[in-house]
Amino acid sequence: MPELPEVETVRAGLADHVLGRPVTGVRVLRDRAVRRQAGGAAELEALLTGRTFTAAVRRGKFCWLTLAGPDGEPEDHALLVHLGMSGQLLISEDARSNPHLRVHLELAGGPDLWFVDQRTFGYLTVADLLPTPDGGPGGDAGGAPVAALLPAPVAHIGRDLLDPVLAEPAARAALNRRVRRGRRGIKTVLLDQTVTAGIGNIYADEALWRAGVHYARPADRMRPGLVAAVLDAAEAVMRQALVAGGTSFDALYVNVNGASGYFDRSLAVYGQEGEPCPRCGTSIVREAFANRSSFFCPRCQRAGRPQT
DNA sequence: GCCATGACCTGGCCGC
DNA sequence: TGCGGCCAGGTCATGG
Structure with missing residues (x-):
């Protein structure tokens, strides 16, 4: 996608x-x-x-x-x-x-x-x-x-995490506050293009896994440092995917020359239901989420897991 | 203003 | 073999 x-x-x-x-x-x-x-x-x-x-x-x-x-x-x-x-x-x-x-x-x-x-x-x-x-x-x-x-x-969408402006601390802090403003789950906020653009279901799941955060955790109950970790993880996973030429699953995404990316080989949780978590070995779980799916590790990403 | 939900659409896959 | 139904998901409209 x-x-x-x-x-x-x-x-x-x-x-x-x-x-x-x-x-x-x-x-x-x-x-x-x-x-x-x-x-x-x-x-x-x-x-x-x-x-x-x-x-x-x-x-x-x-x-x-x-x-x-x-x-x-x-x-x-x-x-x-x-x-x-x-x-x-x-x-x-x-x-x-x-x-x-x-x-x-x-x-x-x-x-x-x-x-x-x-x-x-x-x-x-x-x-x-x-x-x-x-x-x-x-x-x-x-x-x-x-x-x-x-x-x-x-005009209505937010800057994306690869935007040079969001590398500036003040802009990043403003985004952090924006993420924590609402009561929605953190994944819903990540997918909201008016908050920060460019994140879809795949990279949201991957970023949350990297940060060890459950997808439904209320954003307004997360500490700034944890939100920063999620945003940093989202940026990192997208930069790595960019180097790999993007993610391809079923030939639905190709570059202008018709070639597929190969980042799907690096996905930790998305589409990995039943496979072992690369971090702890626990089976990856898929749950229904807003008419789509969320993939996560039930051990690394506990809903009520104490966070820093 | 915020939030959740459904509609849009097509082709692959699965079960019957 | 063929059919019907489900699933994937980004964006927008709608309603609470």
């Missing part, structure tokens, strides 16, 4: 392959893939054709390509992409025959860009760029040009 490391891998691939190349055509094969475009496929085509991608930017699980007009002048909107659960952006011609091909962007001077999405939770849309509500640049972890503006659908 594409979470932050997977999206960052895709963003880096886009930066390498599509920047500076004009869009010569847009073909939407499935309207649902452009459902957030008010004017539908025709509007998307009108807003993209003749434009050039100038930067690939990311915040959390959202990725966007800034645009320049035919005259080379920057435009005040960008092509926003969310991969959903199974979206892929590919530059391989193999995508042409993929049964789940949803959108085809024809680009001058090289391979085209293909949006493939089996479960159709992902989407493409051209969105207005707005000043960031928190006053700073948009986050990215790959050295791409930092955007000073955010696409409108991204």
Whole structure:
């Protein structure tokens, strides 16, 4: 499933392959893939054709390509992409025959860009760029040009843990307070993209296991030091996944070249029900959580376990 | 404002 | 073999 490391891998691939190349055509094969475009496929085509991608930017699980007009002048909107659960952006011609091909962007001077999405939770849309509500640049972890503006659908989400701004102690402390503000379970808070973006079910479970915290522990009853440990663990696990090229389970996530990541080999608890905990050997447990699953070690992550 | 829940969607898998 | 049902989960809308 594409979470932050997977999206960052895709963003880096886009930066390498599509920047500076004009869009010569847009073909939407499935309207649902452009459902957030008010004017539908025709509007998307009108807003993209003749434009050039100038930067690939990311915040959390959202990725966007800034645009320049035919005259080379920057435009005040960008092509926003969310991969959903199974979206892929590919530059391989193999995508042409993929049964789940949803959108085809024809680009001058090289391979085209293909949006493939089996479960159709992902989407493409051209969105207005707005000043960031928190006053700073948009986050990215790959050295791409930092955007000073955010696409409108991204404006409400928080910074992600790979955002350089969150490396600053004051910003990190503010995030820590934000996490501890509500009564919700810590995993629910981690998954709340308005608190901190980019964490999905996989990395939430892995981070909580590393920190030794039960997923349902009320966030407002956790000490700052423990919340800091959870956030540090989430950042660490995502950075490691990024190095590995992301997590792949069933070929639903690949980079722009169609290659799978291999971080799934490093997962301690997610998808490991019945397997021994790498730390203590206790069998990993799966429990229903908000219409999905939580994987955890019942010994390392006790609900009422004394914490520091 | 905060929080929980359901809907959306498709294909693989399992049981009958 | 074929069918029906369950499951996966990110985001958003809705209602309490």
